[in-house]
Amino acid sequence: MTFRELSEYFYRLEQITSRLEMADILRDLLERAKAEEIDKVVYLTLGELMPAFRGVEFGVSEKLMMEALSKASGVKVKQVEALYKQKGDLGETAQGIISWQGRGLSLVRVYEELLDVARTRGTLDKVMKLINLLKGLSGFEAKYAVRVIIGRLRLGVGDATIIDALSLTMGDKELKPYIERAYNLCSDLGLVAKRLKEGGLDAIREFKIQVGYPIRMALAERVSSAEEIIQRLRRCAIEAKYDGFRLQVHKDGSKVEIYSRNLEPMTEMFPDVVKAVIGDIKAQSVILEGEALAVNEETGEFYPFQVTIQRKRKYSVEEYAKEYPLRLFVFDLLYLEGEDYTVKPYIERRRALEELLTHTNTLRASEMFITDSVKEVEAFFEDAITRGLEGIMAKRLDAPYTAGSRNFNWIKLKRSYRGSLADTIDVVIVGYYYGRGARAKLGIGGILVAVYEPSTDTFKTISKVGSGFTEEEWVRLKEMLDKIRLDHRHPRVDSLMDVDVWVEPRYVITVNADEITRSPLHTAGRTLEEPGYALRFPRAVSFIREDKNPEDANTVEEIIRLYQLQKRVSVE
Numbered sequence: 219m220t221f222r223e224l225s226e227y228f229y230r231l232e233q234i235t236s237r238l239e240m241a242d243i244l245r246d247l248l249e250r251a252k253a254e255e256i257d258k259v260v261y262l263t264l265g266e267l268m269p270a271f272r273g274v275e276f277g278v279s280e281k282l283m284m285e286a287l288s289k290a291s292g293v294k295v296k297q298v299e300a301l302y303k304q305k306g307d308l309g310e311t312a313q314g315i316i317s318w319q320g321r322g323l324s325l326v327r328v329y330e331e332l333l334d335v336a337r338t339r340g341t342l343d344k345v346m347k348l349i350n351l352l353k354g355l356s357g358f359e360a361k362y363a364v365r366v367i368i369g370r371l372r373l374g375v376g377d378a379t380i381i382d383a384l385s386l387t388m389g390d391k392e393l394k395p396y397i398e399r400a401y402n403l404c405s406d407l408g409l410v411a412k413r414l415k416e417g418g419l420d421a422i423r424e425f426k427i428q429v430g431y432p433i434r435m436a437l438a439e440r441v442s443s444a445e446e447i448i449q450r451l452r453r454c455a456i457e458a459k460y461d462g463f464r465l466q467v468h469k470d471g472s473k474v475e476i477y478s479r480n481l482e483p484m485t486e487m488f489p490d491v492v493k494a495v496i497g498d499i500k501a502q503s504v505i506l507e508g509e510a511l512a513v514n515e516e517t518g519e520f521y522p523f524q525v526t527i528q529r530k531r532k533y534s535v536e537e538y539a540k541e542y543p544l545r546l547f548v549f550d551l552l553y554l555e556g557e558d559y560t561v562k563p564y565i566e567r568r569r570a571l572e573e574l575l576t577h578t579n580t581l582r583a584s585e586m587f588i589t590d591s592v593k594e595v596e597a598f599f600e601d602a603i604t605r606g607l608e609g610i611m612a613k614r615l616d617a618p619y620t621a622g623s624r625n626f627n628w629i630k631l632k633r634s635y636r637g638s639l640a641d642t643i644d645v646v647i648v649g650y651y652y653g654r655g656a657r658a659k660l661g662i663g664g665i666l667v668a669v670y671e672p673s674t675d676t677f678k679t680i681s682k683v684g685s686g687f688t689e690e691e692w693v694r695l696k697e698m699l700d701k702i703r704l705d706h707r708h709p710r711v712d713s714l715m716d717v718d719v720w721v722e723p724r725y726v727i728t729v730n731a732d733e734i735t736r737s738p739l740h741t742a743g744r745t746l747e748e749p750g751y752a753l754r755f756p757r758a759v760s761f762i763r764e765d766k767n768p769e770d771a772n773t774v775e776e777i778i779r780l781y782q783l784q785k786r787v788s789v790e
């Protein structure tokens with residue numbers, strides 16, 4: 219396949235607004251791609267070069283891109299800038315500037331050149347590589363290559379759409395669960411597509427966990443009482459719930475890789491964990507999961523989450539690690555010496571986990587006990603809260619580790635606040651308002667937020683949010699949103715409300731609210747006969763959640779459950 223052909227598919231994908239049509243075009247594209255092309259097609263369609271956990275970034279700013287465009291074409295930088303101002307899109311700017319035909323390069327060749335740009339360190343060398351790449355492309359092709367490089371492809375294609383399209387290529391929707399499972403075990407859609415192309419359904423059925431490919435994380439449902447935990451799970455494991463940073467740790471001999479909650483590479487951030495895993499865990503190959511937390515060694519108290527997360531921004535991680543030593547509370551074992559543990563029941567995984575850990579300062583098993591008594595659960599919960607923990611987690615004893623899904627195998631019970639919902643809600647920003655009065659001078663007065671609907675892979679609006687941020691945060695937020703602004707509603711956003719500026723659904727924030735109400739204005743949970751759900755008195759309680767992808771926002775189904783929980787509580 220040539221890069222021009224791929225660009226033509228991108229062009230078609232850009233024109234449509236229906237997700238069904240999108241899956242059809244993608245099916246056609248994936249059918250045409252050969253085995254050595256399909257992984258690259260998948261990554262590029264998602265606007266990236268590799269799955270996020272590989273940490274490959276272009277490191278090309280708009281300014282650098284314009285410089286390369288100018289040098290490749292001989293058009294002055296000022297003119298490139300002027301055209302960019304007029305078009306508002308660097309891809310179209312490149313198309314407007316490039317007058318040559320291009321060399322009709324293959325998709326694989328362009329992909330390799332793109333990878334080379336990303337891997338080149340020095341700015342000068344990067345520009346040279348960019349110039350070289352641009353010279354080989356026609357204006358039409360450059361439009362898409364440039365958008366990929368600066369991270370603005372925005373075809374609106376998400377992982378779920380690719381999975382749909384892949385199952386369509388097998389001519390059978392029934393196969394979707396197998397493809398999803400393979401994806402959940404490796405988090406790499408390019409790899410899944412390639413295996414499917416090479417080995418058909420058998421290869422997907424036999425798909426195995428590999429150390430170095432993160433497993434999509436199992437998530438917890440929530441309830442509002444200890445009683446409900448016991449009602450649902452009967453005899454179950456109760457663990458402390460730590461408010462830290464979730465890590466998935468992969469060890470292969472003396473090589474350790476660490477991934478975050480949203481599967482980004484974190485190894486460099488946690489040298490102390492790497493050291494402890496190499497030193498204390500005797501097994502050759504293992505995948506563990508735990509919550510990392512900064513602890514005050516003198517008092518044994520946990521530092522607030524903010525302190526733990528700080529090391530993300532600190533210049534010298536090593537120094538910071540010394541000042542705020544971490545403890546990793548390990549709560550699951552997913553793989554051991556070539557064996558897939560995700561399919562084993564919790565209790566067996568836990569047994570093996572406890573045998574594996576030597577309980578050193580850095581690595582500890584999470585606190586756990588087994589019970590079927592509501593009273594014992596309540597007592598442990600109260601105790602956890604007084605010790606400054608977030609709450610408790612309950613786990614079904616015979617349940618496997620359900621990668622990539624949220625269900626009642628794990629249940630969280632958190633501290634709740636009077637006069638507000640039992641839990642905070644994670645929402646995605648889909649647009650913003652200019653604001654009135656004092657806010658108008660900031661250029662942003664409120665945002666429109668949405669929750670996720672996995673069945674259609676869309677975002678449904680649930681509220682406007684106008685409070686909770688400081689003035690400084692509003693300014694920072696506006697800057698971030700302006701970088702991802704769109705001139706129309708994103709195809710995956712379902713909204714009856716209008717906004718002043720639409721943005722790509724990318725950023726997640728956490729909000730609190732007094733309650734959930736029914737409202738005809740919002741699309742979350744709305745059907746032809748019934749109104750949607752909305753938040754009453756919402757306020758932001760976090761800035762952008764860097765650890766969450768848009769698809770990690772709460773789902774419509776969870777909102778409906780929270781609504782029902784709240785009704786039950788108010789009746790009692």
Ligand code: ATP
Binds near residue numbers: 438461463509644
């Ligand atoms: P989620 O991760 O479920 O989307 P969230 O990020 O908002 O939700 P919470 O609602 O606070 O987090 O609860 C789930 C998180 O709790 C897990 O993702 C994990 O990071 C953390 N956690 C802390 N202690 C444990 C434990 N013992 N077992 C499992 N998870 C734990």
